Amino acid sequence: MKPIATTRSTSGMPTGLLAIWWVVGSEIVIFGGLLGSYIMYRLSHDAWANQAANTNTALGTLNTFVLLTSSLFAVLAHRAAESGDGKKAARLLYYTIGGAVTFVCVKAFEWSTEIAHGYTITSNTFWSFYYTAAGIHALHVIAGAIIMAIVARDAAKNMELQRVELIGIYWHFVDIVWIFLFPLLYIAK
Amino acid sequence: MIESIVPAASSYAWEIDYIFTMIFVLTGFWFLLCEVVFFWLIFKFKAKDGQPAEYITGSEPHLKRWITIPHVLVLVCDLFILTAAVKVWYDIKQYLPEPEKTVRVIGQQWAWTFVHPGPDGVLDSSDDIRTVNELHLENETVYHYQLESVDVLHDFSVPVFRLKQDAIPGRVITGWFEPTLEGEFDVQCAEMCGIGHGLMGARVFVESAEKHAAWMATQSPVALAANFPAQRIGKE
Amino acid sequence: MAESIPSDSPAVADDHHGHEEPSFWSKYVFSTDHKMIAMQYMFTGMAMAVIGGFMAYAFRMQLAFPGIEVPGFGIVTPANYNALVTNHGAIMIFWVAMPVLIAAFGNYLIPLMCGCDDMVFPKLNRLSYQIFLLSAVVLLSSFFVEGGGFGGAWTAYPPLSAKAEYSLTPLGSSIWLGAVALEFVAFLLGGINFITTAMNSRAPGMKLYDIPIVIWMIVIASILFLVSVGPLIAGAIMLLFDQQLGTAFFDPARGGDPVLWQHLFWFFGHPEVYVVLLPALGITAEIITVFARKKLFGYKTVLHTTIATGVLSFTVWAHHQFISGVDPRMAHVFTLTTLLISVPIAEMMFVYIATLYGGSIRLTTPMLWGLSFIAEFLIGGVTGIFLGASGADIYFHDTYFVLAHFHYTFFPIAIIGTFAGLTFWFPKMFGRMMNDRLGKIHFWGTIIPFNFIFIPLFVLGMGGQHRRIFDYSYFPELSMPWMQDIRVLATSSLLIMLGFQVVFFYNFIVSLRSGEKASKNPWKSNTLEWTADSPPPHGNWKELPTVYRGPYEYSVPGRDEDYWPQDQPN
Numbered sequence: 001m002k003p004i005a006t007t008r009s010t011s012g013m014p015t016g017l018l019a020i021w022w023v024v025g026s027e028i029v030i031f032g033g034l035l036g037s038y039i040m041y042r043l044s045h046d047a048w049a050n051q052a053a054n055t056n057t058a059l060g061t062l063n064t065f066v067l068l069t070s071s072l073f074a075v076l077a078h079r080a081a082e083s084g085d086g087k088k089a090a091r092l093l094y095y096t097i098g099g100a101v102t103f104v105c106v107k108a109f110e111w112s113t114e115i116a117h118g119y120t121i122t123s124n125t126f127w128s129f130y131y132t133a134a135g136i137h138a139l140h141v142i143a144g145a146i147i148m149a150i151v152a153r154d155a156a157k158n159m160e161l162q163r164v165e166l167i168g169i170y171w172h173f174v175d176i177v178w179i180f181l182f183p184l185l186y187i188a189k
Numbered sequence: 190m191i192e193s194i195v196p197a198a199s200s201y202a203w204e205i206d207y208i209f210t211m212i213f214v215l216t217g218f219w220f221l222l223c224e225v226v227f228f229w230l231i232f233k234f235k236a237k238d239g240q241p242a243e244y245i246t247g248s249e250p251h252l253k254r255w256i257t258i259p260h261v262l263v264l265v266c267d268l269f270i271l272t273a274a275v276k277v278w279y280d281i282k283q284y285l286p287e288p289e290k291t292v293r294v295i296g297q298q299w300a301w302t303f304v305h306p307g308p309d310g311v312l313d314s315s316d317d318i319r320t321v322n323e324l325h326l327e328n329e330t331v332y333h334y335q336l337e338s339v340d341v342l343h344d345f346s347v348p349v350f351r352l353k354q355d356a357i358p359g360r361v362i363t364g365w366f367e368p369t370l371e372g373e374f375d376v377q378c379a380e381m382c383g384i385g386h387g388l389m390g391a392r393v394f395v396e397s398a399e400k401h402a403a404w405m406a407t408q409s410p411v412a413l414a415a416n417f418p419a420q421r422i423g424k425e
Numbered sequence: 426m427a428e429s430i431p432s433d434s435p436a437v438a439d440d441h442h443g444h445e446e447p448s449f450w451s452k453y454v455f456s457t458d459h460k461m462i463a464m465q466y467m468f469t470g471m472a473m474a475v476i477g478g479f480m481a482y483a484f485r486m487q488l489a490f491p492g493i494e495v496p497g498f499g500i501v502t503p504a505n506y507n508a509l510v511t512n513h514g515a516i517m518i519f520w521v522a523m524p525v526l527i528a529a530f531g532n533y534l535i536p537l538m539c540g541c542d543d544m545v546f547p548k549l550n551r552l553s554y555q556i557f558l559l560s561a562v563v564l565l566s567s568f569f570v571e572g573g574g575f576g577g578a579w580t581a582y583p584p585l586s587a588k589a590e591y592s593l594t595p596l597g598s599s600i601w602l603g604a605v606a607l608e609f610v611a612f613l614l615g616g617i618n619f620i621t622t623a624m625n626s627r628a629p630g631m632k633l634y635d636i637p638i639v640i641w642m643i644v645i646a647s648i649l650f651l652v653s654v655g656p657l658i659a660g661a662i663m664l665l666f667d668q669q670l671g672t673a674f675f676d677p678a679r680g681g682d683p684v685l686w687q688h689l690f691w692f693f694g695h696p697e698v699y700v701v702l703l704p705a706l707g708i709t710a711e712i713i714t715v716f717a718r719k720k721l722f723g724y725k726t727v728l729h730t731t732i733a734t735g736v737l738s739f740t741v742w743a744h745h746q747f748i749s750g751v752d753p754r755m756a757h758v759f760t761l762t763t764l765l766i767s768v769p770i771a772e773m774m775f776v777y778i779a780t781l782y783g784g785s786i787r788l789t790t791p792m793l794w795g796l797s798f799i800a801e802f803l804i805g806g807v808t809g810i811f812l813g814a815s816g817a818d819i820y821f822h823d824t825y826f827v828l829a830h831f832h833y834t835f836f837p838i839a840i841i842g843t844f845a846g847l848t849f850w851f852p853k854m855f856g857r858m859m860n861d862r863l864g865k866i867h868f869w870g871t872i873i874p875f876n877f878i879f880i881p882l883f884v885l886g887m888g889g890q891h892r893r894i895f896d897y898s899y900f901p902e903l904s905m906p907w908m909q910d911i912r913v914l915a916t917s918s919l920l921i922m923l924g925f926q927v928v929f930f931y932n933f934i935v936s937l938r939s940g941e942k943a944s945k946n947p948w949k950s951n952t953l954e955w956t957a958d959s960p961p962p963h964g965n966w967k968e969l970p971t972v973y974r975g976p977y978e979y980s981v982p983g984r985d986e987d988y989w990p991q992d993q994p995n
Contacts, residue, residue, distance in 0.1 A: 003543035004969060005536060005626040015545045015625045022617045026651045033656025033692075037663070037674075037685055045680060121672055125680045128672040132662065191820070194888045195902075205820045212817060216807035219771070223778060223803055230781040231796065234717070235788070241987055242980040243783030247723030247776070256723065256775050263771045267764040270814050274760045277816025283753040298591065341585040342683060344748070344823065348889030348902070351820045355749040357684065358584060359677025362750050375902040379823040379891040381578040383591055384503045387894040 020166045024173045027140075031177050034136070038129045038184065051126040052189045054119060059110050060186040063103050064178065070099025071175045074168040077155075081165065086158035093152035093164065096171065100145035107138055130185050137181055140174045191351075198370035198395060199350035204277045206351075211273055215266045281351075285365055288333035292324065296336075296343030296356040299385030301376060308405050318408040322391040324376060326368050327401040336362040344380035347393055355380055368395040457547035458963050462554050463533035464854070467847075469558060470525035474839075476565070477516040478923060484509045484895075489909075489916035491896040504593070506895035507576025508568070514579035515601070518701070519608050520561055522839035526704040527612070527650075528557070530846050531619045531643040533854065537954035537961065538637050540628025540970045540992070546618050553614040560607035567600035575601035578893060580690055583675035583683045587667040599668050606661045609654050616647035628953065628992075630972035635991065637952050637976040638727055639707030646703040649735050653696035660689035687749055691742035698834065699738045703731060705798065705842030706773065712795035712849050713777060715950045717784030718987050720977040722776050730769035730776075737766040747818045756815035763813030770806060774799065785980070785987075789948075790864030794845035797872050798837045805833030808883070826886025829879045836875060844871075844929070851936070852943030856959040859940060863932040870925030877918035881911040949988045952976045956992050 006015060042048055077092035111131070121131040144167070151163045190213065191197075191206045234242075245252060291312045293304035303324045307316025312335075318325075326332060336345050338356035346353040350366050378389035396404060407413075453461065479497075486493065487501035494500050501509070532550065536543055544550045568574040575598040577586040586602075589595035623644045627636070663674040664686065673679035675686050714721050721727060740762040747756050777799050786792070808830040811817045821827060844867075851859045890903050897903040897912075946955040953972070957965050970992035978989040 003541070003545075003547060003964075005541035005543050005622060006545050008541065008545075008626040010627045010631075011624045013625070015621055018625055019546065019617050019621045022620055022651065026613055026617070026655060029652055029655025030658050031655075033659035033689060034663075036656070037659065037689070040685065041680075041682070121666070121670055125673050128663075128666065128674060132666060132672075136662065191887055194884075205817060208814065208816045209811065209820070212811050212814060216810050220803055220807045223774060224800060227778050227781070227796075227800060230778065230784075231786055231788075234781060234784045234786050236718075236785040240785065242718040242785040244720065244980050244982050245722065245783055246720055247726065247779070252779075252782075253723070256726065256772065256779060259775055260768065260772050264768055267767060270810060271761060271764050274814035274816040275757050278747075278753070278756050278760070278819070281816070281819055282748075282756070341591050342582055342749075346823070346891060348820070353748050353819055353822055357677070357750045360750060375889070375900050377889075377891050377900060381507070381580075381582070381585065381893050383585055384507060384576065384593055386507070387503055387896055388899050390900045 014162060016162055016166050017169075020169050024169065027173060027177075031133075031136075031180070034129075034133055035180060035184065038133065041125060041129070042184075042188070045125070048124075048126040049189050051119075051124055052185065054114070054117070055130070055186045056110050056113070057186050059106055060182055063106050064182050066099050066102050066106070067175045067178050070096045070103075071172055073099065074171045078165045078168045081155060081161040084158070084161070086155045086161055089161065089164050090152040090156035093148050093155065093167075097145045097148050097152070100141050100148075103141055104138060104145075107134070133181055134185065137174070137177055140177070144171055144174050195348050196370060196372070196374075197349065197351070198368055198372065198374060199347075199352065200367040200369050201277075201281050202349070202351045202369075204280060204351075208270075208273045208277050212270055215270065219263065219266070282364065285333070285363065286331050286367075288365065289330045290327070291333040291335065292326075293335045293337065294324070294345050294356070295339060296345065296378065296382070296389075297339040298341065298383050299378070299389040301345075301378075301389070301391040303391075305405075305408075307409070308402070316409065318405065320408075322376075324391060324393040325401060325404050326393060326395050328368050328371050328395050328397055331365060331367045333363055333365050336364065341382050342380045343378045343382050343389070346377040346379035347374065348377070349374040349393075353379055368393075371395050371397060455551065457543070457551050459532045459536050459544045459547070459550060460854075460961065462550050463529045463531075465554050466524045466532060466557070467529035469554075469561060470521050470529060470843075473516050473520040473524075473561060477513050477521055478926070480509045480513040480516070481919065482923060484513070485916040485919050487895060488897075489913045491898060501895065503895045504573055504576060507578075507893065508574035508594075508597070510893055511576050511578055512564070512568075512574055512601075515605065516564070517835065517839060518579070518697070519605060520564065522701040522835065523608070523612060524557060525843050526701055526708075526839065526846075527619075527643060527646055528554075528615050530639070530704055530708065530850075531615070531647070533850065534637075534954065535619055535622050535640055535643065536626070537853075537957060537965060538640050538952050538976075539623060539626060540631065540953045540966075540972060541622070541626040542964045542966070542969060544618050545622045545626055549614050550618050553611045553618065556607055556614070557611035560604045560611060563600060563607060564604035567597045567604065570596040570600060572597050580694070581664070581686075582690075583664060583667065583686050584677070587664060587675050587683075589668070599665060602661055602665055602668070606658065606665075609658055609661075612650060613654065616651050619647045620644055620651075628970050628972045631991075634724060634728075635972055635975045637707075638710040638721065638724070639704065641728055642703040642707030642710075642731060645731055645735050646700045649696045649703075649738065650700045653693045653700075653739065656689045657693035660686055684746075684749060684751060687746050688742070691745045692739070694745065695742045696735075696738040698831075699734060701838050702834070703735075705838040705845075706731075708842055708846040708849070709777065709795045709798045711950075711952070712791050712845055713780055713799075714977045714979060715849075715948050716787045716789060716792035716795070717781055718787075718979045719780050719782075719784040720979055722779040722782070724975065724977065726776055727773060730773045733769040734766060734773075737762060737769070741766055741813075744813050744815075744818070747815050748822050760813060760815045764810070767806070767810060767813070774803060774806065790859065790861050790868060791845055791849035791948075793865065793868045794841055794848060797868070798841045798845060801833060801841065801872075801875070802837040805830060805835075805837065808833060820889075821886065823892050824886040825882045825890045825892060828892055829882040829886060832879050832882075836879070840871070840875075844868075849948070850954075852947045853954055853957075853959050853961070855937055855940075856943050857936055857940030858943050858947060859936040860932050863928055867925055867928040867932065870928060871922055874918040874922035874925070878915045878922065881915050885911055946990075949986075951978060951988050951990050953991055956990060 073092045073095040077089045080088040119127050121128050148167050151167045154160045295302040301322055303320050305318040306312045336356045338358045343356040352366050354364050374393050376391035376393050483495050483498040486495040572594040575594050577592050585591050586598055592598050666672040667674050673681045675681045675683045743759040744763045943959045953970055972991045980987045
């Protein structure tokens with residue numbers, strides 16, 4: 001049985017929505033701390049540009065495209081959920097998960113190539129940041145995909161449709177983090 | 190107040206003692222005022238039969254000023270402290286007078302190595318004198334120190350000089366002091382540096398020019414070679 | 426008496442939430458009830474406080490009588506000593522102050538004072554406690570691995586903390602760091618719950634300015650925690666990689682920068698002080714208004730100064746790093762912000778003192794704790810000015826002056842604040858009154874020795890005694906007889922203080938079993954939790970209350986009673 005507290009909305013905003021924004025807020029400062037540290041280091045180490053030259057910009061661009069497309073599906077899923085069409089929302093969420101899986105596969109290919117070429121997490125602090133930041137981000141992608149699968153399963157039965165929007169907000173956040181990571185790690189050479 | 194416990198042995202020690210006394214007086218005043226009013230209120234308004242509490246919201250102007258006036262006064266006191274802090278900090282940490290001599294201070298787990306300029310007064314020349322846990326200084330001489338660390342963070346702290354500075358591996362931090370009192374004092378490591386942190390003490394010897402020259406003479410390579418066994422025994 | 430409140434129906438035991446008797450496990454261990462989770466946090470925090478106190482006993486004995494075999498511990502080696510001080514600090518802040526002040530009181534009070542039946546995410550709440558418990562177990566396990574517990578100070582500055590060859594605790598330091606990171610995760614989950622519950626689940630009619638100050642304080646503290654901890658979580662991951670994978674984020678020899686950690690740490694570390702301070706201030710506000718029968722002197726003033734303090738707390742972190750080799754010009758900026766933050770805190774103290782004016786003060790045990798919080802915290806506040814002023818900090822940095830200063834802030838927060846809250850809400854939590862006489866004996870037996878521990882340490886700090894040294898006999902100027910006498914004085918005071926805690930535990934257990942039955946509202950308080958049964962059943966009320974006014978309407982002219990509960994229509 002759900003507590004009555006869960007059903008209240010004193011602030012005028014649904015509780016789930018409120019909570020997800022606080023989650024995103026706390027995540028922003030985690031990535032903010034990491035990327036802030038990276039930028040400070042990068043500014044004082046010009047030589048890192050040579051290291052960054054060894055990242056695979058083409059695959060990075062592909063992944064950016066994949067994530068943006070998956071975010072589009074998340075938006076469409078939200079719209080479908082709002083109109084009460086849980087089946088369609090679930091289907092669109094599965095497309096989003098497909099994007100996440102593609103992203104992780106491309107990432108795995110990229111990393112194995114780089115490690116095979118000798119660029120490991122300990123080679124240089126640039127690579128340490130590269131693997132740490134992208135790794136934490138990839139964990140968020142995987143976690144997001146798992147939660148999305150649960151939400152989609154419920155949505156297909158027209159249950160908890162409001163959660164489609166919540167996971168969508170989280171997914172956009174994961175996407176935006178990548179929008180920051182991509183230029184910082186791949187393009188700035 | 191500090192100098193009654195720890196001697197003031199550098200040219201800027203008085204500034205620290207002065208700012209301490211100043212903050213002590215200002216904050217002490219506020220502290221005593223608060224505590225006196227606080228205890229007075231507790232005794233004055235202790236519950237008595239038939240005397241209900243007053244209904245005060247805190248927005249009554251004649252009462253609210255008891256908060257706003259102290260509020261402004263605290264701000265004024267802060268300004269005084271700020272001015273003094275900026276001045277003292279500038280003199281000690283930011284301003285670097287021309288040095289007469291330079292010493293190198295190297296921290297490592299868990300000892301201090303001091304590199305003194307030899308009789309020629311120049312660091313990094315052939316007559317440099319390296320010592321472990323013993324720093325010899327000439328009184329009333331402006332020194333620069335170059336602080337280094339070979340492993341973890343250390344902190345070069347000489348309480349009688351009112352001097353404290355972290356040593357960071359990979360960096361050379363330059364600062365200054367001018368000893369003004371002859372004697373033998375403690376040097377501490379004031380940054381947690383591992384198991385031996387509690388043993389990482391050294392001694393600083395502030396000597397007159399003659400005594401300092403005499404000490405340097407005993408440290409010349411020739412003198413050391415001649416006296417090595419004797420001196421070794423003498424130290425132990 | 427409370428029974429005269431019209432909305433009260435005769436108290437009947439818990440009967441409206443299911444009829445089957447819950448099993449022991451689902452009632453005490455896997456409960457999602459906010460009150461049970463609060464108790465779990467409270468008792469875990471107390472158990473950790475006993476461990477942290479035992480550590481203090483061990484290293485204080487070593488300081489007073491270097492080299493003796495401490496009864497119950499044994500010889501304190503330098504490695505032991507470092508591990509003890511490191512973990513004493515970490516435990517008292519992360520595993521005592523945080524769980525008790527924020528999590529226990531937050532969990533207990535937010536739903537009850539906001540007039541709802543539970544937290545908005547009860548399962549998340551339970552998960553938060555379970556992660557917290559796990560973090561405590563992980564932390565304690567670090568003492569039993571090869572190399573022993575981490576001894577690099579609770580600030581864990583690299584390179585010492587980053588490399589096993591320096592710290593000599595190859596596993597201990599990683600386990601310690603992992604435990605801290607887990608604890609952060611637990612409080613992030615808990616914090617989101619606190620914020621959303623207070624924002625979204627208040628009783629009908631409870632407007633923003635009708636929320637009791639303690640709820641505001643816990644919510645603002647949770648927000649401060651949430652916003653400040655992120656960079657340190659990132660830093661903890663980097664440090665963990667440095668320790669275990671061999672990266673060089675903080676290794677200067679390979680392009681890293683150890684000072685970066687200090688920034689990440691103190692960007693969190695300073696707001697963290699306010700994270701634990703604010704709930705304690707809130708508890709004090711509730712207590713002094715009830716026992717002075719007075720409205721808070723300027724509710725909005727308190728709220729606004731709290732918010733100002735919270736915002737400013739993000740701008741002061743580098744005052745911990747004045748002499749750590751950062752650009753000397755930076756010191757001026759951080760001295761300015763640090764002195765600025767003293768203004769709202771001073772104002773808050775003035776407001777609390779002014780609240781006593783015109784009151785009808787009853788010196789019960791909770792009131793004594795509440796008042797002593799103000800009296801003692803003032804010392805912590807004014808001594809902070811010495812350290813925030815860059816010029817004076819050159820001398821005081823890393824001396825016992827710093828140590829005494831922050832114990833004068835953290836002791837009032839963690840110990841006085843906890844005892845204040847516990848003695849005040851004990852009747853509500855357990856349905857029985859605590860023995861007032863024993864409570865007062867415990868109070869005086871704690872407060873007086875406390876001052877005799879730390880006032881002398883200020884003097885040692887002025888004498889240049891630096892911190893984290895297991896034996897001062899290697900420093901001739903610090904091993905003078907008068908200094909050793911002071912160390913013995915501080916240690917003996919600590920022993921007396923620890924001894925008096927037995928009185929508390931005795932009182933706690935005896936009152937729990939056979940104390941006088943508590944009515945719904947024994948203190949004649951206004952806030953909503955006192956309209957529920959003592960102790961409140963699962964679900965708190967049969968019918969959730971509605972709020973008609975602010976929480977501090979005491980001694981309103983023209984009323985028979987000198988209090989006016991929030992849920993009473995007129």
